[in-house]
Amino acid sequence: MRPYLDLLRDVRRHGVRKPTRAVLRSTGEKIDALSVFGRQVRFDLAAGFPLVTTKKVAFNAIAHELIWFLRGSTNIAYLREHGVTIWDEWADEHGELGPVYGKQWRSWRGADGEVVDQVARVVAGIRAVVEDPAASVGRRLIVSAWNPAEIEEMALPPCHTLFQFSVTEGRLSCQLYQRSADLFLGVPFNIASYALLTHLVAAVTGLEAGEFVHTFGDAHIYTNHLAQVDEQLSRDPLPLPRIEIDAGLRDLSAVSREQIRLVGYRSHAALRGEVAV
Numbered sequence: 516m517r518p519y520l521d522l523l524r525d526v527r528r529h530g531v532r533k534p535t536r537a538v539l540r541s542t543g544e545k546i547d548a549l550s551v552f553g554r555q556v557r558f559d560l561a562a563g564f565p566l567v568t569t570k571k572v573a574f575n576a577i578a579h580e581l582i583w584f585l586r587g588s589t590n591i592a593y594l595r596e597h598g599v600t601i602w603d604e605w606a607d608e609h610g611e612l613g614p615v616y617g618k619q620w621r622s623w624r625g626a627d628g629e630v631v632d633q634v635a636r637v638v639a640g641i642r643a644v645v646e647d648p649a650a651s652v653g654r655r656l657i658v659s660a661w662n663p664a665e666i667e668e669m670a671l672p673p674c675h676t677l678f679q680f681s682v683t684e685g686r687l688s689c690q691l692y693q694r695s696a697d698l699f700l701g702v703p704f705n706i707a708s709y710a711l712l713t714h715l716v717a718a719v720t721g722l723e724a725g726e727f728v729h730t731f732g733d734a735h736i737y738t739n740h741l742a743q744v745d746e747q748l749s750r751d752p753l754p755l756p757r758i759e760i761d762a763g764l765r766d767l768s769a770v771s772r773e774q775i776r777l778v779g780y781r782s783h784a785a786l787r788g789e790v791a792v
């Protein structure tokens with residue numbers, strides 16, 4: 516996980532301290548962040564599954580959150596059933612988050628009421644490129660969660676905003692544009708989530724997973740996470756785990772937790788940090 520640790524060190528050293536809109540629930544205080552604008556890191560998925568090892572990361576929560584996105588859900592009920600609490604702070608009294616990721620990925624509403632399943636389209640597009648590398652969709656394999664017409668109804672405007680796939684010599688790569696990135700809490704989740712998504716899409720299209728390229732807008736460390744970041748930067752990364760996807764997987768809407776296996780994950784001890792809301 517050197518690329519992640521290098522980015523963390525870069526922002527720790529060179530980030531500019533800025534006020535943010537976010538607050539800490541425990542004290543009600545506004546919280547500052549050390550921030551940079553515009554960075555990129557990349558992970559070769561053949562070299563291992565990019566799950567941060569310098570603290571213990573809750574892979575189970577990551578896998579369930581991705582399954583929840585892929586089912587098109589925007590209510591935290593599914594997450595709660597599986598003991599995942601990461602979205603609780605943003606949900607209303609009915610567990611609703613508004614038209615966030617699941618809605619935009621699976622049922623983006625066009626102006627005339629047309630419903631677009633962006634994930635199904637992109638999978639069909641990848642299959643077309645596997646058949647014919649010159650297929651016209653080859654450089655248009657994009658899913659966007661940023662729907663300007665619906666931003667105001669969302670509990671939080673999408674942070675992982677847009678992603679694109681590319682097929683090269685039997686390998687499937689994915690690049691994410693993340694407009695805003697909480698490097699200590701959110702980013703270890705985001706990296707693992709998109710790496711897992713790349714493996715899942717590769718599995719249903721008969722490809723090998725290639726690279727995950729992570730491009731950032733505002734990448735920041737909240738000032739209440741500085742001690743945990745320093746501790747993490749003093750630790751040596753451990754060898755990466757592997758991911759195994761059930762060979763029977765065909766339909767991304769129906770992927771289950773049991774079809775995903777993380778093998779050989781070893782990490783340093785957990786480091787707690789309060790999330791800024």
Ligand SMILES: Nc1nc(=O)c2c([nH]1)NC[C@@H]1CN(c3ccc(C(=O)N[C@@H](CCC(=O)O)C(=O)O)cc3)CN21
Pocket residue numbers: 537572573576599600601602605671697700701702704786787788790791792
């Ligand atoms: N400030 C902020 N950072 C985020 O990363 C973030 C948001 N807000 N809002 C929406 C989602 C929710 N996400 C979250 C929220 C909480 C954790 C978190 O507390 N993680 C802890 C405990 C995980 C657990 O075991 O449940 C961690 O140590 O990783 C992670 C991602 C990512 N997003």
Ligand SMILES: O=c1ccn([C@H]2C[C@H](O)[C@@H](COP(=O)(O)O)O2)c(=O)[nH]1
Pocket residue numbers: 536671672674675695696697698700701702705
């Ligand atoms: O997947 C996610 C979701 C959220 N975040 C972080 C990035 C920011 O710290 C906050 C969002 O606040 P904004 O003021 O809307 O940028 O959540 C993340 O890192 N990853």
